[in-house]
Amino acid sequence: MQSEKKLFTFEETKQKLVNYCVYQDRCHAEVEQKMREFVLIPEAKEEILLYLMKENYLNEERFTRSYIRGKFYIKSWGKTKIKIYLKQKGITEKLIAKSFDEIDEGDYVKTIQRLYENYESKLKGLQAYQKKSKTIKYLLSRGFEYEVILQLTEN
Template identity: 70%
Template sequence: MFYLKTKEQFNKFERAKRRVPAFMDKKLFTFDEIKLKMVNYCVYQDRCHYEVEKKMREFVLIPEAKEEIIMYLIRENYLNEERFTRSYIRGKFYIKHWGRNKIRQHLKQKGITEKLINKCMDEIDENDYENEILKQWEAYRSKLKGLQNYQKDIKTTRYLMSRGFEYDLISSLSGN
């Protein structure tokens, strides 16, 4: 006797036993119900096209219906790439304290164009950006104990670069 470890393995096993196609396990809703669910999904928080398309994979829909829902969301301004990008940049910088490089990389992964990213990067105030680098520099460097100053500087620079801040700006602000 063998045991099924996860719910997913169990579902695959049950489907194979019943000879039911995989799409039958997806939730079945009417077109209007799906459209309403997608409106609610976009109203809850700003979304990009990629996130909406990913969410729609949960439902059984023909490609034309998916396109119609996306066009409806755009037409009614529930889905707006620029608004999403600006909101994302503000949130990741002012709340998560990420640098421009990390924000840019994550937006690219979500399918946002380079042109739109560059246009929306003005959401980050330059003075706030420099102050954030200095604040994180001091906070991280003060945690490092038992190291020589040059080692602390190297580790802190690496840390800030992993947070998405630019090397040139880090080195000029830190005085190294």
């Protein structure tokens, strides 16, 4: 079943997309996905995208930095998982690498240690090596790098 596309004037559509970007930082891919809900000729889409960028409603670097902060400081994701999700949103490798300075290295280490201790303390009835192995797997699933996890768990 084809969902009905909404019919709005060019100005109404532009305002809806401005509101969409103001509510939360967005990347190009998200805005282009949202535009598919509206009946727009390619030229209109292009004009709206240019307007959103010119007026700074749509800013890929701001989006990337905000995404990294949110996923790390709120969701406690590691850099690997964050990078995978940003790449799926069409963000370049270069911009991702440049924006990782949003994460303080000290906070990164503390987060891994906190997650490690919390998770390991919940594992009951296992031998030490089993606990360590399960905890490392858990941290990898959260997107933390194997080398970093090992450095912190060696002691």
